[in-house]
Structure formats: structure tokens, C-alpha cells
Amino acid sequence: MEKTPAETPEDILSRREAGKVTRKHVPRRAHAAIGNVDRDPVELLEINSAGRVERLVPLRYGRMIESPFTFYRGSAIVQAHDLAGTPNSDLPIQICGDAHLANFGGFASPERSLLFDLNDFDETSVGPWEWDLKRLAASFTVAARHLRHKRGVADDLVYRVVRSYQEHMAEYSQMGILDTWYDAITFERLIANAVSPQVRKRLERGMERAASRTSEALLPKLSEQVGERWTIRDAPPAVFHIRGANTLFSPEDNWMTLENREQVLDKAFKAYLNTLAPDRRQLLSHFTRQDVAFKVVGVGSVGTRCLIILMIDNHGKPLFLQSKQANQSVIARYFKSAPVAHEGRRVVEGQRLMQAASDVFLGWNDGPFGRHFYLRQLRDMKLSPEIELMDAELLGEYAALCGWILARAHAKASGSALEISGYLGSSDAMAEAIVAYSNSYADQVEQDYDAFVAACRSGRLEARTDADMAADFRV
Incomplete structure (x- = not known):
């Protein structure tokens, strides 16, 4: 079997430069665009509901109608449609496809260590890496509004997501691919690195809860x-x-x-x-x-x-x-791939490629x-973030953690940390663009949510809560 020659320093520099050159075709400021939003979000949801158990579709809508944030969680197809109308960096890799902030959490590795990682891969596919970053960033803006934080807090959350992703991608670009594959973000590692006693206490309490979830x-x-x-x-x-x-x-x-x-x-x-x-x-x-x-x-x-x-x-x-x-x-529906x-x-x-374990x-x-x-x-020490119980400081720590995890997942799955890091650079250009994107897209999510609520009230869609449906079975 022919051996692949080891990369020279010149090769590494060339790969990083290739990512940087891409900015000439798709400048980082172009990522502020929210895409093709001239569509009916309700129609897209109906497409996405086709083939599901018919009597459970109203429950899906009942869970989504709780708030713009729950609507956002359930409407990945809408954002995928919209992102298809935006410029992309022309570096498709294996992405999560639904990397919003509630799809990160704790679970047990085969060795019984408690890891923190992405944990939902239903939409994983080959796609532009920045689609994951944008879905994650916008989820923090939508969630911050839901939690009634001020705009400055929401912008800071997005900034921390992007800067964390950028800085950790730069670190992975300096690591051998085997080291990247072996890298795992354990709760023990997070506790050891935690500066805030509040963060450390929450992590320790989370480990205790997770141990009983078997x-x-x-x-x-x-x-x-x-x-x-x-x-x-x-x-x-x-x-x-x-x-x-x-x-x-x-x-x-x-x-x-x-x-x-x-x-x-x-x-x-x-x-x-x-x-x-x-x-x-x-x-x-x-x-x-x-x-x-x-x-x-x-x-x-x-x-x-x-x-x-x-x-x-x-x-x-x-x-x-x-x-x-x-x-x-939903990514494959709107981004051409094999x-x-x-x-x-x-x-x-996709999950095996992106997760640490x-x-x-x-x-x-x-x-x-x-x-x-x-x-x-079904459940193996699985732990979900409780964002409703987080103040602005904790949300900021969580945003930075999610950016780190997404960078590790992308670096591991693609082996393209050099190119992505080259494109991102070291300035705030990408962070500023994604902050603008997240604010504009959160506005769009609220408009789409209003259209969704109107469709439910008009009878075009039926929405029922868990309590409503449970009542049907009470004697």
C-alpha cells in the first residue's frame, strides 16, 4: 500500500493559506446575511411532518408553540432552507446539522467517564461548517430573549460562542489528527479548569445527578x-x-x-x-x-x-x-451532497465521526x-443543560463551552482545522458578522413563530400539549 507522505511545514502553511484565500470569494462579513426568508415557514413544517404518526403531529406543534425558543428547536428545516440562500466558505465537512444549545449535554463514555459533547445527530450530514456555528449562535440569541436578557447579554453570548470556536479551532490546527481524535471534554477536566466556584459546584452536582440516570x-x-x-x-x-x-x-x-x-x-x-x-x-x-x-x-x-x-x-x-x-x-435537502x-x-x-466517544x-x-x-x-448518565436556571454569567460560560465542543467535533470529523482556522483568522471579523446574523435571524424566528401561532389558531395546524393529550386517557 502506498504511504501518504508526511506534511511538511510548507504544506501546513499552504493549507492554512488556502482557508485564508477563501475570504476573497466569501468575506467573513458576508455571514451576517440571513438568507432566503421569502418562504412560508408553516409549509416547511408541514413538509417536515409528513410521514410521522398522524395523531402525534399536534403534540409536536404543542411543544413548539410554548415559545419562540421551542419553535426554533423544532424548526431546523426552516433554518436549513434559509442558510441555503447564504454565501458559504466552500469547505463542506461532516456537520451536526442541528447544533442548537440544547443539543449539547453530558453522557457516559464506554469507560464510564462523564463527557460533555454534542448529543443529537438526527440531521447530521455533509454541509458548510458555518451552518452549525450559525445555528448554535442564533440559538443563544433566541434563548437570551426568551429568558428576558438584554441585547448586550445576547450579543456577548454569541461573541463568546464564536471566539471560543475560533480560538479552539486554532489550537486543533496545531495538533496532530490522532491527538484531536483522542481529545475528550470530560466533567473532571471542566471542573479542574473552572475558575468560578459557582460553575464548579454546578458541574459536581451534575455529575451526581448523571450517576443515577441509568x-x-x-x-x-x-x-x-x-x-x-x-x-x-x-x-x-x-x-x-x-x-x-x-x-x-x-x-x-x-x-x-x-x-x-x-x-x-x-x-x-x-x-x-x-x-x-x-x-x-x-x-x-x-x-x-x-x-x-x-x-x-x-x-x-x-x-x-x-x-x-x-x-x-x-x-x-x-x-x-x-x-x-x-x-x-434537512441539511441534505438543501445542500447538495452524495x-x-x-x-x-x-x-x-456521523455521530461516531463527531463525538469524542x-x-x-x-x-x-x-x-x-x-x-x-x-x-x-435510552439513557446512560445523560444530562441536559438547564438554561432556565442559568444567569448571564453561567450562560456565558456555557456559550464558550459549546463553541469549544463544536470546534473539537468539526476538527475531528474533517481533519480540516487548518483550513477553517485560516478562514477564521484571529480578528473579531467572524464574531461581529455572526452577532449581526444572530440578531437578524432571531427577529426572523419571532416573525416565523407568530406565523406558526396564527396557523395553529386558524385551524391550519393543530397544536395540543402533553397535558391536553394525557387528559384524553383519564377515566
Whole structure:
């Protein structure tokens, strides 16, 4: 096999210069543009809701209608559409596709260390790296307005996101690719580097909470033992059995008419096992499937087919797996890239590329009727940020952390830290452009939210809260 020659100092300088030269075609100030916003956001949401479980779509809209921030979280398709009308730096890499501030959090590595990283890859695809940066930055402006912070606070949050991304990308551009791959942002590392006692205390408390968020702790909350078998308890609309009394599937849905259900599940699970390393397959062979139920998750994912699988080992210890439907990425819809043969595999491979470490049970399979799925543990020390409880100082620390994590993910997935860092440079030019973008786009989000609310009130869309739908099942 022919060896790839090692890069010389001249090669490294050339790559950095190539990124810098790109500014001549797409100056950094051009990133202040918000793109093609001459569209109907409601129509885009309807496109994105097509094919979902029909009776759950109103719940999706009910969660989105809570505020412009929840609307923003659930409307990645709208921003992807708009970004397609903006100049881009012509350096496509593997991106998250939905890198808003609530899609970062803590989870356990295979070695049981608590990591902080990106944790949602449903929209991952090849795309312009700055699309991730813009979605993240604008999410801080939208969230700051939601939390009633002043504009100066919101601008500072965006500035800290971009400068952190810029400075850490410069650091990764000086590192060997293996060092970049090995780099992991652990809670222990964050605590050791924390300057503020308040930040350190919150991180330590987060670690304590995360340690209790395991399948074993989840077992009595989600299920009950009937004889020798464990059964998942219905709690509609969030959790229900597809063919049970509390189902939200219509009788015409092809999952309701599916024959030989257990055989279909066995076949799908076998296909999933074939996507795992042999040691992971061996590990799962010690577990027996007990029950399968539907579980609604998130905001943007509501209505996609998402199952939880309860498995028990020979010692009665549980493992909850989540099987989640994967559809075409909204990024791929608006940015031309190579066709994808399997959407579940796209999610898994994108996640493995971008995360410092991924779930040991991460894999994919085909479901019945041609749908694609990926699987992972339902909850393994997972910890979500509570931005509502953060003051401006903590939000600023969190913004800088998210910028760092995004830079690490992009550097690891692309190996293009030199080119990206060359484009960004060391000045405030990119930060100033993204601050302007975030303010303008937050204005647009509020307009889109108003149009969405009007569509719900007029009857064009139906929005129902979790409480509304839960009331339907009360005796």
C-alpha cells in the first residue's frame, strides 16, 4: 500500500493559506446575511411532518408553540432552507446539522467517564461548517430573549460562542489528527479548569445527578414485573404500546396491520446486531427482550417512530435500548451532497465521526415497510443543560463551552482545522458578522413563530400539549 507522505511545514502553511484565500470569494462579513426568508415557514413544517404518526403531529406543534425558543428547536428545516440562500466558505465537512444549545449535554463514555459533547445527530450530514456555528449562535440569541436578557447579554453570548470556536479551532490546527481524535471534554477536566466556584459546584452536582440516570434506575419508573416478565407501563401520550388500549396509532397505519410481529422484531434486531462489533454482539447475547413500547422524545422528533426495548440479563439487570426512526437530513435537502443509502447508518457514522466517544450500542437497521432506524441506549448518565436556571454569567460560560465542543467535533470529523482556522483568522471579523446574523435571524424566528401561532389558531395546524393529550386517557 502506498504511504501518504508526511506534511511538511510548507504544506501546513499552504493549507492554512488556502482557508485564508477563501475570504476573497466569501468575506467573513458576508455571514451576517440571513438568507432566503421569502418562504412560508408553516409549509416547511408541514413538509417536515409528513410521514410521522398522524395523531402525534399536534403534540409536536404543542411543544413548539410554548415559545419562540421551542419553535426554533423544532424548526431546523426552516433554518436549513434559509442558510441555503447564504454565501458559504466552500469547505463542506461532516456537520451536526442541528447544533442548537440544547443539543449539547453530558453522557457516559464506554469507560464510564462523564463527557460533555454534542448529543443529537438526527440531521447530521455533509454541509458548510458555518451552518452549525450559525445555528448554535442564533440559538443563544433566541434563548437570551426568551429568558428576558438584554441585547448586550445576547450579543456577548454569541461573541463568546464564536471566539471560543475560533480560538479552539486554532489550537486543533496545531495538533496532530490522532491527538484531536483522542481529545475528550470530560466533567473532571471542566471542573479542574473552572475558575468560578459557582460553575464548579454546578458541574459536581451534575455529575451526581448523571450517576443515577441509568437503566437500572429507570426500570421501576418505566416498567413493572408481572410474574417472571417485565412490562413497560403505558403513560400516554409519552409512552404506550402500539397495539394496546392507549395507542395513538390509527387503525390504518401499516404498523397496526403488521403480521408476525415477534418475527419482524427478531429479524430487525438481528440486522442491528450485524452493525455492531463482535464484542458488543456478545454482550447483548446475555440479554433477553422483555417488552417493546413507543416513546415520544424531544421537540423536533415528535411523531417520528421511536421505540424503547426493555431487555433483562441473567441476573435480572435491565438494559433499555432506543430505536429511533431516521429520515432524510434537512441539511441534505438543501445542500447538495452524495446520496445516502441508509439514513440510520448516516446518523450512526456521523455521530461516531463527531463525538469524542459514542454509545457502545450505537447501530442501525431497517424497520418494516422500508423505514430506517438507529439504536442506542435510552439513557446512560445523560444530562441536559438547564438554561432556565442559568444567569448571564453561567450562560456565558456555557456559550464558550459549546463553541469549544463544536470546534473539537468539526476538527475531528474533517481533519480540516487548518483550513477553517485560516478562514477564521484571529480578528473579531467572524464574531461581529455572526452577532449581526444572530440578531437578524432571531427577529426572523419571532416573525416565523407568530406565523406558526396564527396557523395553529386558524385551524391550519393543530397544536395540543402533553397535558391536553394525557387528559384524553383519564377515566
